[in-house]
Amino acid sequence: MAEKIELLEMKSITKRFPGVLACDSVDLELRSGEVLALLGENGAGKSTLMNILYGLYKQDSGQIFINGCEVTVGSPLDAFKLGIGMVHQHFMLVPNLTVTENVALGLCHDRTFSLDLEKVRYRVMDVSRKHGLAVNPDAQIWQLSVGEQQRVELVKALALGANLLIMDEPTAALTPQEADELLDLLREMARSECSVIFISHKLNEVRRVSDRVTVLRSGKMVYTGPTQELSDSELADRMAGRELRDFSRRVYKPLDENIALSVVDVHAKGDMGFNALNGVSFDVHKGEIFGIAGVSGNGQRELAETINGLRRVQSGNILLDYWNITNQTPLQIIERGMGYIPENRIHEGTIPSFSVRENLILKEYDTPRLSHKGFLNREKTRRFASDLVFNFDIKTPDIETPCASLSGGNIQKVILAREIERSPKVLIAVYPIRGLDLGATENIHKELLKITESGTAVLLISEELDELLSFCDRIAVIYEGRIMKTLWARDTNKQELGLLMAGILTPEPAQKEFEEERA
Amino acid sequence: MKKSTIAIYNFSVVAIALLIALLMGAVLFLIAGGNPILAYHVMFTEPLKGAFGISEMLVRAAPLMLVAVGVAISFRSGILNIGGEGQILIGAVAGAFIALSFPNVPKYLLIPMVFITAFAGGALWGGLAGWLKAYLGVNEILSTVMLNYIATQIYTYLLRAPLIDPQELAYGTGIAQTAQISQNAWLARLIPGMRLHTGLIYASLIAVAAYLMLWKTTLGYRMRACGAEPLAARYAGMNVRRYLVLAMLLAGGMAGLAGGVELCGVHRRALEALSAGYGFSGIVVALFGGLHPLGIIPASALFGLLIVGADMMQRAPDVTIPAHIILAIQGLIILAVVSCRIFLTHRGIRERILGYFSRHKED
């Protein structure tokens, strides 16, 4: 095991990418037993700085000291030897291997030839039991939801015995309960003299867990100090350099009588062959924002995929603008006016090796707007992409940069820009603000509100109860592939939703209402 | 970082890879008991000394280019075509059948007919592997290699029995080859007395067309999307399976055309060993050309040079190295080029290397 990290110092770290200065002479300091929150807008350089510490990137200049001695972290293997572990913003697991095998991949550095999977499996179960992180050691990664994969990453880092843990937006994909547990876990680790660097865009989490914060803006360190010293709005100011408001509020208005999306008693199977959707029904009206609340893994992903023709409907019907789209091809459904922001933004929502321009035209390339007789019009695609980059404030050196080299939040903006720009009749948005900073969240919400004005219905699948409550007209709670109940957002509250999400129906009156609705 | 810096960097990496392969080849020459410097000298300069050498080099370049463009299309679409050999043979024999059946059709009709059939034959053979992959999940490397064997057997059978040259039977020599095809199916020669034929021009045009197809059309956009990230392609409403099959149809068809070029441009009949390893060499050319149709044009000329040079080296009086060693060198080049891809695609490595050089410039 590595020597304990009493003091970590990064001194005037500078890192330049083609066209961007990602870190500009950044200093960072961390003592054992401390939780440091690293804050900053999308593209501020947080992940880059951490990747340097973890040996994935090499800084152009600057040094790293551990306990006063200069160290070179040339690779993640070096980091592992120094006792540095990292949970990445985008999971780095091998899809075709099991959880145990993925953990073993990290372990097999020192014992190249003997690999005792049984032991590793035991270690995984041990860690997951000790920290209350439910993972099935024998599940293959591709079968897991994003939230579950994030958990596996965590178990992996813990099983490898890191004593400095870097967490790059670990809570972005977790349910509120899971996030709570994780934060407790981090606090507990800090008590046992580990140190943690924690990246998040959620200030309440930062406040709960961290002792100190360091704020980056456009690659420069603009603030570092104790967390309590600044209020939320002061922190937000530091990050953005401007004032920010809370979640946009939905103004109440009666529902339009036209139904944009109607889901009728839909049954569908999950990846593992079990029933993931057991008779889901709801209507989304024109111009409505309809929320689906639920703990991830209760059928949300399957619901979104079935509506978009990416998963077979076993029985039941789906109508888009009164048109039956049940089991039609994805293309037919897109052409009928469906928009979709998928959960898996790296591999499903974008093509990482394609440029930002090529990603932005992914759904429009075959229309007269961008092509003519099968030939893409370069000039038009450029203008199209530049406009979107400008309107949605996507931070990229230019439109020909591969999407893979954008920061996490900016990749998300590419997808959002593409889908919102089409003003579809119905937009299925799965965790749309995951990983976005406050400014970008506000911006996206504004855009969503704008398209509902013009009649688009939005199906918002989210775990952020605050977002759902302030932003939706109605909210349906999904539990084990069934809609528990549909509520008006203005008539409900977090407690009620929380109970429903746990599968608990409040006694008599509500029960009756639920029965009526199902009948 | 400037685009030009990156271009220079990429070029240097590939050049160094080639150099390393040639150095390792030199060791082989030494083992074979030859003088590597002399051998390489003959190999790279002899063909360029006269019109004959250049013509021969370009004769080899034409089929290489066609196969390689097909490989690039398939690779960009997420499937690798190792079946060039078989597709060449099927294309050639299909073309020969048409040419032998309609000897009196005028030239301007017969040549297109032969090439369309050759394309269709190769496409069928490649498409089969594509279909197996798309709908039954059969690994294309296995299926294309196996289809090569089947194609070779069918080809040999056809040349030995149904399509054999009647004269071979009459004289009892029994060489497995078809009769000479009608003059109406011959590709014109470009230089009197040399074998260089118009096939090279057609191949280059096809390479340019393939470039335009892949990067300027919606079809190419879809094919590349399916290859780069099938999940996202499906999400965007593309039928990923269909494009896998299409990619293999095109790749096979290109190899089939290579067979047609050899048939009408070089041999003027279908004979054994007509594919001459172009199906495999084409993969090397494609990789060497950066899997880009426009990079493949010069790459195929270079490999044409290697093949002809090796031939001349064997015949040079004081070298005494067998020409087949070129196969080993090709293998080394594949290894070198494939291994150097990490330097081309991994941004971190590129930055470190360029950073190293720029620091040293400042010193």
Ligand SMILES: Nc1ncnc2c1ncn2[C@@H]1O[C@H](COP(=O)(O)OP(=O)(O)OP(=O)(O)O)[C@@H](O)[C@H]1O
């Ligand atoms: N591999 C790379 N190649 C080129 N540019 C990169 C690369 N990685 C990051 N960048 C650029 O560096 C800047 C900082 O990115 P980084 O990923 O560190 O942001 P971040 O603070 O983690 O943002 P987010 O909150 O969106 O995850 C961005 O402008 C990004 O486009």
Ligand SMILES: [Mg+2]
């Ligand atoms: Mg990041």
